[in-house]
Amino acid sequence: MLNIQINGVDVQVKHGTAIIDAAAESGIVIPRFCYHKKLSTVASCRMCLVEVEKMPKAMPACATPVAEGMKIHTKSPKALNAQRGVLEFLLINHPLDCPVCDQGGDCPLQEASLGFGGGVSHYDFDKRVLHNPDFGPLVATDMMRCILCTRCIRFSREIAGVDDISTAGRGENIRIASQTGHPLTSELSGNLIDLCPVGALTSKPARFTGRPWEYQHRSALGPHDSFGSHLQLDVRGTKVMRVVARECEEINETWLSDRDRFSYQGLYSADRLTTPRIREKGIWREVDWSTALEFVANGLQQVRKTHGAPALGALVAPTATLEESYLIQKLIRTAGSPHIDHRLRQRDFSDQAHDPVFPWLGGAITALEQKTAFLVVGSYLRKEHPLVNHRLRKAVLRGAHAMFLDAVDRAYNYPTSVSMVVPPSAWERSLLAVAKAAHAITGRAIPTGLDALWESIECEAIHRTTAEHLVNAASAVLLLGNVAHAHPRFGALRNLANAVAELTGASVGYLPEGAGTVGAWLTGCVPHRGPGGKTVTVGQDWHTMVTGGVKGLLILGAELERDCADPSAALKGLHQAAFVVSLSPWVSPAQEAYAHALLPIAPYAETSGTYLNLEGRWQSFQGVVAPLGETRPAWKVLRVLGNLMDLSGFDYFSSDQVLAEAREAIGEVTPNNAMPCVVPAAISSETPALERFGEVPPYAQDALVRRASALQATPDGRVPIAARMHSATLAGCGLIEGAQVSVRQGEGVVRLPIIVDDRVAKGCVFVPSASVETAALGPVVGGAVTVVAV
Amino acid sequence: MFDTIARYLKSLFLLELLGGLAVTGRYLFRHKLTIQYPEAHTPLSPRFRGLHALRRYPNGEERCIACKLCEAVCPALAITIESDQREDGTRRTTRYEIDLFKCIYCGACEESCPVDSIVETSAFEYTFERFGEHIMTKSDLLKHGDQYEQRIRADRAADARYR
Numbered sequence A: 001m002l003n004i005q006i007n008g009v010d011v012q013v014k015h016g017t018a019i020i021d022a023a024a025e026s027g028i029v030i031p032r033f034c035y036h037k038k039l040s041t042v043a044s045c046r047m048c049l050v051e052v053e054k055m056p057k058a059m060p061a062c063a064t065p066v067a068e069g070m071k072i073h074t075k076s077p078k079a080l081n082a083q084r085g086v087l088e089f090l091l092i093n094h095p096l097d098c099p100v101c102d103q104g105g106d107c108p109l110q111e112a113s114l115g116f117g118g119g120v121s122h123y124d125f126d127k128r129v130l131h132n133p134d135f136g137p138l139v140a141t142d143m144m145r146c147i148l149c150t151r152c153i154r155f156s157r158e159i160a161g162v163d164d165i166s167t168a169g170r171g172e173n174i175r176i177a178s179q180t181g182h183p184l185t186s187e188l189s190g191n192l193i194d195l196c197p198v199g200a201l202t203s204k205p206a207r208f209t210g211r212p213w214e215y216q217h218r219s220a221l222g223p224h225d226s227f228g229s230h231l232q233l234d235v236r237g238t239k240v241m242r243v244v245a246r247e248c249e250e251i252n253e254t255w256l257s258d259r260d261r262f263s264y265q266g267l268y269s270a271d272r273l274t275t276p277r278i279r280e281k282g283i284w285r286e287v288d289w290s291t292a293l294e295f296v297a298n299g300l301q302q303v304r305k306t307h308g309a310p311a312l313g314a315l316v317a318p319t320a321t322l323e324e325s326y327l328i329q330k331l332i333r334t335a336g337s338p339h340i341d342h343r344l345r346q347r348d349f350s351d352q353a354h355d356p357v358f359p360w361l362g363g364a365i366t367a368l369e370q371k372t373a374f375l376v377v378g379s380y381l382r383k384e385h386p387l388v389n390h391r392l393r394k395a396v397l398r399g400a401h402a403m404f405l406d407a408v409d410r411a412y413n414y415p416t417s418v419s420m421v422v423p424p425s426a427w428e429r430s431l432l433a434v435a436k437a438a439h440a441i442t443g444r445a446i447p448t449g450l451d452a453l454w455e456s457i458e459c460e461a462i463h464r465t466t467a468e469h470l471v472n473a474a475s476a477v478l479l480l481g482n483v484a485h486a487h488p489r490f491g492a493l494r495n496l497a498n499a500v501a502e503l504t505g506a507s508v509g510y511l512p513e514g515a516g517t518v519g520a521w522l523t524g525c526v527p528h529r530g531p532g533g534k535t536v537t538v539g540q541d542w543h544t545m546v547t548g549g550v551k552g553l554l555i556l557g558a559e560l561e562r563d564c565a566d567p568s569a570a571l572k573g574l575h576q577a578a579f580v581v582s583l584s585p586w587v588s589p590a591q592e593a594y595a596h597a598l599l600p601i602a603p604y605a606e607t608s609g610t611y612l613n614l615e616g617r618w619q620s621f622q623g624v625v626a627p628l629g630e631t632r633p634a635w636k637v638l639r640v641l642g643n644l645m646d647l648s649g650f651d652y653f654s655s656d657q658v659l660a661e662a663r664e665a666i667g668e669v670t671p672n673n674a675m676p677c678v679v680p681a682a683i684s685s686e687t688p689a690l691e692r693f694g695e696v697p698p699y700a701q702d703a704l705v706r707r708a709s710a711l712q713a714t715p716d717g718r719v720p721i722a723a724r725m726h727s728a729t730l731a732g733c734g735l736i737e738g739a740q741v742s743v744r745q746g747e748g749v750v751r752l753p754i755i756v757d758d759r760v761a762k763g764c765v766f767v768p769s770a771s772v773e774t775a776a777l778g779p780v781v782g783g784a785v786t787v788v789a790v
Numbered sequence B: 001m002f003d004t005i006a007r008y009l010k011s012l013f014l015l016e017l018l019g020g021l022a023v024t025g026r027y028l029f030r031h032k033l034t035i036q037y038p039e040a041h042t043p044l045s046p047r048f049r050g051l052h053a054l055r056r057y058p059n060g061e062e063r064c065i066a067c068k069l070c071e072a073v074c075p076a077l078a079i080t081i082e083s084d085q086r087e088d089g090t091r092r093t094t095r096y097e098i099d100l101f102k103c104i105y106c107g108a109c110e111e112s113c114p115v116d117s118i119v120e121t122s123a124f125e126y127t128f129e130r131f132g133e134h135i136m137t138k139s140d141l142l143k144h145g146d147q148y149e150q151r152i153r154a155d156r157a158a159d160a161r162y163r
């Protein structure tokens, strides 16, 4: 601790603190533009000049560390004079177009001018004129307003890890320009809007639509990935106007992924379902709630009567809140059926008995930064879980080894040590090879039966390096991503990951797919576990349910034609079901074809609820705007449905009551991923000549983000619907780029153009999933395909 | 005693009545000040605050840039604005409404406008026959602007040197 004096008050501050932070601790505001606590300090704007006794000139408070006995004056004539002068210089080229500037009213430059400026300018020459570069569909540019604080550049380099933007020109012509000539490509680019202290970088989707002073600031949680980012929804009237980050050091720091920031647009898409609809004799009718609910209750009761209670089932999207998950499983189980599932993008349930009580990250988010090696299995981490990737990137910059097992050689924003790019059918063998190599190094006890499996496996250099990195790391983790969960042999894969962990001393972490995944696990939205992991009668997984096991289905929040691992089978099954009810905030043509009733439920922002994030943190949120039209929160709909079906225990008055009951039912749960490694009897011997790989494109994950028009216009939103193949694979099939081919997988055939992409593993055909165009194909990961020219 | 006699004499000779009649007589021959409204009008100050208008630039472009300052400053919350980006990239209102029942004709909107778009004209002769007509829409306000532009300009010019 150092003793210093600020404005005549003695304070104690930590060694190494900058004056600007020391002052902030004692509540003294020093104006600043370039300084940001999460970015490197450059001291380029000079707005923070303060007087330090015994120093001849005013000093930049952001770049001057405190020293013992320092006497600082932030309000002395010398400091104020310096600040006034700097501000006058900064405003020389500023257009002063506040009335048309979206930053107006919320602008550090306006505030500094008011608080520290002089009010007059001695400059009456022409101002510099600049063109606005195209920064893509998310960020609007007005470069005349730029004060060259370089926060945006430092953010893209230091945080986003892309060299997208830099300064161009010199002297008066210096400006911020796109380095690549392309729009921003980072999945975090929206943070530039929060960072830019002036109106040079503003939100394009929200452009010119509102003013900061009209907004009510409401808090919410990121509704997509399982990170649980804190959002601030800016609301006017009954509409969410924009989303900005809410600081939370343990979770999202000050950042947000673009998906969380811009997906609110989907709330107002044209296909929002705002009135209940029922289908009678093939005709859709809009009805009021009581008619619709009665229709649904009768329909379900009918199924129960004719086919027995176990003919009912429910499928839950991983975006459902904890309350919704809890209620729907209670509804189904009380009605007498054990069939409930939320793992819609998973296909292999053979090993589900060994599932941890809920799959979680395995530690705190902040602990990711301390990892010294990590192996990500089956995930485009950067796009699937952008902020997990951001934390891990920090670890890599500190020297951690980043390793990936994937079917596509991804572009990461940090150096990767190992990138094993093989088709999904070879993932088991790769993990086995790593385990074998690890055993050679550590000599630890081999999990029973593993040596028999790896007998025929050759360890290549890449496997040995991976094993070495994992073994030598002080703290290593294997992370199983979304694609791993969709793998046709997820059970084996997971056990092999456990084996690698055992042999290397690493831990295993899961990356739950959606914001509600952890909640769904804990509330018992799985066929083999009740709330809190309790033992229950084991029901059917979603795949068995839709392919014939179940006659009456409740679908909560999912569009099965996109939101499952085997859309063609799902659609076929749904068309044969006797009674399908879709509770959804939106309506899609496929839903209209398979459902018998459509109940409009409130999406995030319009309902209250609880999400558990991937570290198991309970976070509740409130509805911040009134539900659109006749939309109702899903928990209310489920509650009434329970009453109408004469089930007991459905008399709730608020979602808090549901939460309290769910909490009690769940009880104390200690998360533990370290499950015994059950060595699979054999590894997959199947090695198809051509194999499907079909991850979910970054902005197709759930119904909300698919409707966010600005995100859909970005390169990540416009993933071409095509068959992407390695040039060698292509040559082997005798095809050429651009040709139209028909891709056949099982019984499904689709016509697609061919794109050559040498990042795709040899022997793989990359056809994106979660799209209506490719829904006819079979399971999204793995499985033989044939490609023939048409 | 003396008072009583004076009062008696006053009423005997109808002095008060004659005094009153004298006033009447005087005014009978004076120059008349009654204005025959609506045939004739009283003069108006150029600062008179009447019906609102949205002005245009001489090239026909609307002035308003949807800055929403008038909406923010209006003490009666009479103004409602929604805005968006127009096709040419400029910031424009998509809805601009003034509720004349709420408006207190304070003129704060006019003072706040950075582009002299919203003004209160000297027009005050307007009526509403049906409920709802008191809400001035953007097109109404622009129409007023076109209709009264000469007057608006003349009034502003007359007042300019006091501002």
Ligand code: SF4
Pocket: A145, A146, A147, A148, A149, A150, A151, A152, A153, A176, A195, A196, A197, A198, A200, A201
């Ligand atoms: S665009 Fe904004 S953040 Fe970037 S240098 Fe200019 S003022 Fe700073």
Ligand code: SF4
Pocket: B073, B074, B075, B076, B077, B078, B079, B098, B102, B103, B104, B105, B106, B107, B108, B109, B110, B120
């Ligand atoms: S005159 Fe006053 S009350 Fe009327 S609209 Fe303008 S600001 Fe509001």
Ligand code: SF4
Pocket: B063, B064, B065, B066, B067, B068, B069, B070, B071, B081, B109, B112, B113, B114, B115, B116, B117, B118
């Ligand atoms: S009338 Fe003037 S103050 Fe009101 S929004 Fe338009 S430009 Fe702004």
Ligand code: FES
Pocket: A031, A032, A033, A034, A035, A042, A043, A044, A045, A046, A047, A048, A049, A060, A061, A062, A063
């Ligand atoms: S904030 Fe210190 S120089 Fe910019």
